[in-house]
Amino acid sequence: MAKQSVIVVGGGLGGLWAALRLAEAGVSVDLFSLFPVKRSHSCCAQGGINAVLDIKGQHDSVEQHITDTIKGGDYLADQPPIKTMCEEAPGLIRTYDRMGVTFSRTPEGIMDQRLFGGVKNKRTCFAGATTGAQLLYSIDEQIRFHEAEGRVRKFEFWEFLSLVLDEQGVCRGLVALNLRSMKVEAFRADAVILATGGAGLIWGRSTMSTNCTGAAASRVYQQGAKFANGEFTQFHPTAMKGHDKLRLMSEACRGEGGRIWVPRKAGDTRAGRDIPEDERFYFLEEWYPTYGNTVPRDVASRAIVRATRHMGLGVRGQEIVYLDLTHKPREFLKNRLGGILEMYETFAGVDPYTNPMEVFPSMHYTMGGLWVSYEKDGHTGGMVRAHPRNHATSIPGLYACGECDFGYHGANRLGANSLLSASFSGRVAGDAVAAYIKSLKSATEKTPQGVFDAERRRQEEFNQAILARTGGENASTLHRQLGELMSEHVFVERDNAGLDKALAGIAELKERAKNIALDDQSGWANQLLPWARQVQDMLVLSEVMTKCARLRDECRGSHYKAEFELKQPAGKFAGDPEYEEYTAKWKANNEKWLKHSIATHTPAGPQVEYWPIEASVMAPEKPRDYR
Amino acid sequence: MDRMIHFKIKRQDGPNSPPYWEEFKMPYAPQHNCISALMYLREHPVNIKGQRVAPVVWESNCMEEVCGACTMLVNGVPRQACAALVDELEQPIRLEPLTKFPVIRDLLVDRQKMFDGLIQVKAWVPLDGSQDIHLHAPRISPVEQSLRYIFSRCMTCGCCMEVCPQYHDGSPFVGPAPLGQVALHNAHPTGGFFKADRLHAIMGPGGITDCGNAQNCVKVCPKDIPLTEAIGALGRQTTVQWLRDLLM
16 A cells, blocks of 8 residues: 555644644644644633643542543533543643643742632643643644654645545545635545634634634535534633634633622722722622632633623623732732733733733633544543544544544533643544554545546635625625624523524525625635635534524533523532432433534534433533532 | 724735735724724725725734734834734834745735744754653753743744844845744753754854844844844854864
8 A cells, every 4th residue: 555644634733733643653644724833723722731740739630630521511521532631631741841841830840730710729731821822832843843854744825625525425635725826626635634623703703813713614514524512612701802803811810819800889980990899799709609710611601791791780881890810919920921911911001910801701612513433442431542433523534633523521611621632632633543544445545536626626616606706795794794693692691582583694694695706806815715615614603503502402511591591509509408409400401401412414404413422431410510 | 084094005916916005094993903904904995095906915813912923014013913003003004014025915925934944943852752751851940941931932923034134035044033943942951952953053054153143133022032142142052062063
C-alpha cells in the first residue's frame, strides 16, 4: 500500500494534537485552515486547563474531577470518555510542560493551580490569563518542527467545502476552496478529521472569534453526519458588551476572588465604586452560599438574568451586572489576570483595578456537536486506547474532535475543561485515525478520480450560482437578523412560544438566503463568497439547535425552560422529605429526558431522535445542587 | 448632518494591481473599533461618492488583540485594528496594509515569511514524542517563568517587522520577532539543550548582526515584548558561540 495520508481540518488545539499524533506515527498529514493555525480560536481561552495535580493540600482526586465533570454536565455526557480524559489529564499537562508552556509557578517552581467554577478544589493550571494562547503556541511549535521535517503540509487560507464520499459512503477526502485564487480543488485522504470549533457566530455576537461559524460541521451534517445535543450551548456569565463581539472576562476572575453584584436599589445612578458595601447585592453568594461566585456557568448566567430581567436590578437599569476585583491587590491581579484586565481596559476604557467591570452573559461554547463514538474498555470502564471507533462520526472515515464534537461536557461545560477536552480529544482522534487507516481494506488511492471530480464540480456550480446572482439578499444582513433571533429566543431562558417564533424566523431567513447576491464578483480573494456560504450553513445549524431546544421540554444544564422547571425545595436538603420527593421527580424526568438528541439532516429539516447515554461510571442518583 | 465615522482606506485589487485610496462614511456609534466598522461597511459598501463598491477585504479573527490577524496600519501606525477604537482616533481614519509583506488584496497581506522565520530559527523545544513520560519539565522559578512568559505572548502579528528598517524585500534579515522566539526557547531548561542550534541559525547572513539597533521594534510591540534586550543578549551569546566553535 502506498504511503497513507490524512487530512486534518482546523488548526486549534484539537486539530494540532491530532496532526501531531499522526505525524509521530509516520502518517503524512495535510492540515487545512482558514488562516495561519497560530491564530485559531484556542488562543482566546484565558483562565486555564484542568488536571488533578493535588498540590494545594486539598486531597483533590481524579475521581472528584470525573464526578465534577459528569455532574457539571447534568449527567448528559457519555461517561467512559470523561473517565479517561480526567485520568489522562495530568499526563497531558506534563507533556505541555515539556513542550515549554509558560505555566504560572509556585515559589517552589512547580506548576501553580487555581480555583474554577463548579468545583471545590484548586485544579486549574494556568499561564497568566492567556492559557489558551500559550498552549496553542506550544503545540503550533511542535507542528512547525514536523512541517520542517516534511511530515505535515499546511494548507492555510483554504476553506473546507465538502467531503468526498465514495459509493459505499466512505469518506475519501474533501473539496476545499483556495481563499486567494478562489479555485476549488479536491484532495484525497485515507481519513479526514474535522477540528473546526464552535458555532458562536450563529448568535451574531458571542465570545467566539469571527471564524467560529460552525459552517464546517454544518456541511458534514448536510452530507449525513449526525449532530448531537444541538440545544446545549453555554452562555458564559461574564462578557463585555460590544458591537462586534462580546469579549470574555474569564471565570478565573471569580476563581481568584472576583465577586458578582448589582446595586440593591433599582436604577441606582452612582458609579459602581461609589456604591457602599451595604448597598450592594452579592446575589450569587446569597443564593449559593456553598459555591458562591464559583457556581457553574449555567447557574451563574441564570442568576444574572434573574437579578436583571426579573428583579430589575441591572446596573443603571440595563442588562449589566458588576464583576468586581477591586478588593484584590493590584500586583496579585496583574500576575494572575493581567492579560484580560488589559483587554478590559483597552475595550471599555475603564481601569478594572479600581472600577468594577460591567458584564452580562454571552453565547460562549457549543457543548453539542457532531456525534462521535468511542470504544468502551470493559475492564477499566474508560475508553480503549487507540481504537478506530474513538471519535469516529457516523460517516466512515470522518472523525471529529475539539469543540465541533459533542463529547465530554453534556448539558453544561465546566470552566477550564475545554482546553482539556480539545487537547485530549485531538490526541485521541489522532491515535484512532492512525489505527483506522491501518485497518482500511481498500486505500483511497484506488478510489476512481471521477468521484473527486464530481464533488468538485458540484461545489464549483454552487459557487457560480451565487456569483451569477445580482440584486438579491445581503449575507451580512441575514446573519445579523439570525443573531437577533437567536439572542432573543434561544438564550439563557427559553420558552416554546419563543422557540416557535425562532423556528419560523429561521425558515424565512433560509428562504431569503437562497437569494443571496454578492457585492463582489471578483475571482481573487473574494471574501463574500465564502461568507455567503457560511451564512447559509449557519442557518441550517441554527435550525438544528433551535428545533432540539423546542423539543426538549425540561431543564437540563444550559437548557432552561421555566415551564418545565423542577424547583429545588428552598432550605431543604437530602434526607428532608420534600427534597426526597424532589429527587424522585427528578429521576422520573431523567427516565424521559436523560438522552442525547440526535439530529439527522433531511431536505425538510432536521429529524430528531433520542439515544441513550452511558452512565456506567456514576449513575444519576443525585440532582446537581450548588447551594 | 448626523455624526459620522470617516475612513480613508488604501485598496488594491490584487498583488499586481496599483493601489488606490477610497473613502467611506458610516453613522457614528460609540465603542466602534476599526474592524467592527469594516464589518458595518461589508453590509453597507457604499463609498463617499455614493457608489456601491466591492467591500474592503481584510483579515480578522479573535477581535481582542490576541490572535494577531488584523494587523494593519491605522493612521500610519502598525497595530491590531480590532483594538484601535474609533473614539480614540483622529479622522479621517487611514487604514493601509502592512508594507513589508506582499499585498493579497486591500488590507490583506501574506505574512508567511514570518512563519518561515520561526522554522529557520528552530523555535520549538525538541521532544522525544508527545507521549506522557510521567515527568514534568524541570522546575522553573517564578522569575524565569515571567521572563519567558513575556516572550511567549508573541502572536506573530508583524508590527515589529513593519517598523524595522533592516527588514525588507531586498534583505535576508529574519527580523525581530523570530529572534524573540530564540530567546524564549533558549531560556527553557530543556529547550536550552539546543541553544547552539538556534544560535547557529542566527549567526549567518540574515541573522542577528543584520540588526541595525534602530530600536523601533520595541516601541510598536502590542505585547510589550523587550525585543531589543533579547537581541542584545543574543548578540553576546552568538559571540561566545563563535569563540566556542573556534575551539571545537
